[in-house]
Amino acid sequence: MGDMYAEKRDRKLDLAAHAAWLYYIAGNTQEEIAAKLNVSRQAAQRLVALAVSEKLIKFRLDHPLSHCIALAEALRDQFQLAMCEVVPDPAVGGDLYNGLGVCAAAYLETYLVAKTPSILAFSSGRTLRAMVDQIPSMDQPQHKIVSIVGNMSHYGLAGRHEVVMHLSDRVGSQTYPVPTPAVATSVEERDLLQTQRSFLAVKALAEQAKVTFVGISHIAWNAPLHEDGFIDDGELTELIELGAVGEIAGWAFNAQGKLLQAGTNSRVAGVPLQQPAQRLIIGVAGGLRKTEAIRAALHSQLISGLITDEAAATAILKRG
Amino acid sequence: MGDMYAEKRDRKLDLAAHAAWLYYIAGNTQEEIAAKLNVSRQAAQRLVALAVSEKLIKFRLDHPLSHCIALAEALRDQFQLAMCEVVPDPAVGGDLYNGLGVCAAAYLETYLVAKTPSILAFSSGRTLRAMVDQIPSMDQPQHKIVSIVGNMSHYGLAGRHEVVMHLSDRVGSQTYPVPTPAVATSVEERDLLQTQRSFLAVKALAEQAKVTFVGISHIAWNAPLHEDGFIDDGELTELIELGAVGEIAGWAFNAQGKLLQAGTNSRVAGVPLQQPAQRLIIGVAGGLRKTEAIRAALHSQLISGLITDEAAATAILKRG
DNA sequence: GGCAGGGTTGAGCAAAAAATCTAACTTTGG
DNA sequence: CCAAAGTTAGATTTTTTGCTCAACCCTGCC
Known part of the structure; x- marks a missing residue:
């Protein structure tokens, strides 16, 4: 049963990835994300923050400078x-x-x-x-x-x-x-x-x-x-x-x-x-x-x- | 003189790239960016938005899903x-x-x-x-x-x-x-x-x-x-x-x-x-x-x- | 089974960001 | 050279976001 936690965590990371996708790539607000993933607004906020802190979402500056x-x-x-x-x-x-x-x-x-x-x-x-x-x-x-x-x-x-x-x-x-x-x-x-x-x-x-x-x-x-x-x-x-x-x-x-x-x-x-x-x-x-x-x-x-x-x-x- | 405009635009894009870097990669707030690049707070906001709309900054979701x-x-x-x-x-x-x-x-x-x-x-x-x-x-x-x-x-x-x-x-x-x-x-x-x-x-x-x-x-x-x-x-x-x-x-x-x-x-x-x-x-x-x-x-x-x-x-x- | 502790949750609030509005400036046509 | 249109920058308002705190729940332990 040790992997119950791991599985739960994965589920959460998947959700965080989804939230980050919606936020950064699709340009949704956190409220829209909350509606789509049906979670509360602050849960959506936390998911986005999690995705950032877990480095699921990467920022790359594509510019000569x-x-x-x-x-x-x-x-x-x-x-x-x-x-x-x-x-x-x-x-x-x-x-x-x-x-x-x-x-x-x-x-x-x-x-x-x-x-x-x-x-x-x-x-x-x-x-x-x-x-x-x-x-x-x-x-x-x-x-x-x-x-x-x-x-x-x-x-x-x-x-x-x-x-x-x-x-x-x-x-x-x-x-x-x-x-x-x-x-x-x-x-x-x-x-x-x-x-x-x-x-x-x-x-x-x-x-x-x-x-x-x-x-x-x-x-x-x-x-x-x-x-x-x-x-x-x-x-x-x-x-x-x-x-x-x-x-x-x-x-x-x-x-x-x-x-x-x-x-x-x-x-x-x-x-x-x-x-x-x-x-x-x-x-x-x-x-x-x-x-x-x-x-x-x-x-x-x-x-x-x-x-x-x-x-x-x-x-x-x-x-x- | 036709490239005056192009040059001006480039200067702006450079600045936008810098603003985007500070915002997404360094995690600064727009106010901090404004101070660092010494522009107004909303100019910083516009620069970040410009960098996003010009695709200078790319978001990549690094997740199996x-x-x-x-x-x-x-x-x-x-x-x-x-x-x-x-x-x-x-x-x-x-x-x-x-x-x-x-x-x-x-x-x-x-x-x-x-x-x-x-x-x-x-x-x-x-x-x-x-x-x-x-x-x-x-x-x-x-x-x-x-x-x-x-x-x-x-x-x-x-x-x-x-x-x-x-x-x-x-x-x-x-x-x-x-x-x-x-x-x-x-x-x-x-x-x-x-x-x-x-x-x-x-x-x-x-x-x-x-x-x-x-x-x-x-x-x-x-x-x-x-x-x-x-x-x-x-x-x-x-x-x-x-x-x-x-x-x-x-x-x-x-x-x-x-x-x-x-x-x-x-x-x-x-x-x-x-x-x-x-x-x-x-x-x-x-x-x-x-x-x-x-x-x-x-x-x-x-x-x-x-x-x-x-x-x-x-x-x-x-x-x- | 009850209780302590860690971790989550959601509400409210403060801060930040976006949008809107306004004023000034720049460019273009007369 | 002037005037008008379009563009840009700044002020204000509104929306969105991040954060704190109290309550809660679940887990593990007694």
Whole structure:
């Protein structure tokens, strides 16, 4: 008689399957199901719930982005992000920056099109530049666009991947650039720059920004910070020796995501980063090379949002 | 610029896919989805609905009975049945009557276990007998069990597949058999039998029955009606010539399901069938041989419920 | 046979989702 | 360039769903 129970349970599962069929496939309401299977309404409810919990009914998302969505949600959960988007890997030979740029631009646009004035802050870099390049012309003078990072190299050149001026060209908002080197030559110079009235104004604005978009770079001999001349060979060597794996807006951090207290960090001329991030700071970065840097930034909550690509997302999740 | 629209639509579908993922796979509420995708709550609702209507999200029922459930619902829709159940094909060498019997018994039991007195009516036959054999003993004297068909052959023998007495043995209800031949030898005899007080009582009860279970047989040289001696060779020949394809409770009908006005039908000694059925009349029958008969009965609404097997259900639906 | 405990059931209620209605916007034809 | 029609987004109402709680029933145990 032991299988009396098993049989009863099977009967119930059959009924649950039927209820789930009617609910999800035939689109009946629970009341209709109750009538058809003649049980009470809440019995029908329980049957549907049972079918779901017993995995009798399976949901399958049939969409090219389904994998990316799953990755994004996994990242969001794991690192308690306010937002996360994962773009698909580019077609072979395709441009990664393009995909990230389109996605980040779509997100940025939701802020730009709003009629209520917002303060939007940005660091610089190739990825953010790709984002700005995707923004169509529009007339939104009500916003304030703020840079959180100096954009001149040691040699006084404007950085190649300037962001805020290009963005303001397109949207016509007021712009607050930081006309200083990213990294000052000395602590004294940095202190001097940071007492300038214009810098203080920018800093105050940046600290009220509704959203801040930042690039995330890795630190190595092919690091953008070095390639673009913001730091020299010696400074880079020092950062590497201090254990830096990544950098956001010029601020270097180690594998744990902890901001270094030495090296160029004592001379960065931009708006300081808060750790953990107190407001919406969206990191935009992708590519396997940056995996370590992104992971570190996520772990230590330097960023509270992330737009990345499938490859990096997969790699980040693989080792948590 | 023609693909502006396509692109916009794609963006929306991506978002819909994301919303559907969050809703069905991650189990978020629409409000949570709205927050995560930052759209309004009802926009999230629309996105989920869009994903469903665009078939981005697929539901798959992973259960042995899923095919049967789909068949049952298709039959129910097509013939406006009050209920329909389809049992799986038996394993090779398995017994069809057993599967049908178990399923029909489970359904009948829901009536038997009720505490409020019901009138339940039955025809006879091998399939219904298999059903009754599955009913466990119980004590439910409040019900009335009524036969709608005479159960003696021409020769005075009790039919082999007697139903109501066996059922009443098990459930202890009051029983109202029809102690006459299924088919009288003449119209006069039929008329005489039908004026008996006992028959009139049975008829009155049967017409109030909460549910009536009937078998459905085919008409051919291996027809049960003939094999069991209820009609003789000549009568069978006549029925076949009149176009009979099936029979319910002794009443023969043609391929359109129309009850014949001639042949043995003028001498059937049971309770008349109403066409279309005015109350819940559940046909219990399966097997490919009976396909034609079941289809006819469904078409002309001789029955308002059906319990059948996968093979017959598939065959019936194939030609509507 | 009675009683304790686990598990089910159904009613009512709160939350969620769908439908309906309204306003704004976009596109198209004049 | 304007106006009208159609479309879309948001507010409100209605329906549906999920959940809690008390009652119940069945089972197993004494």
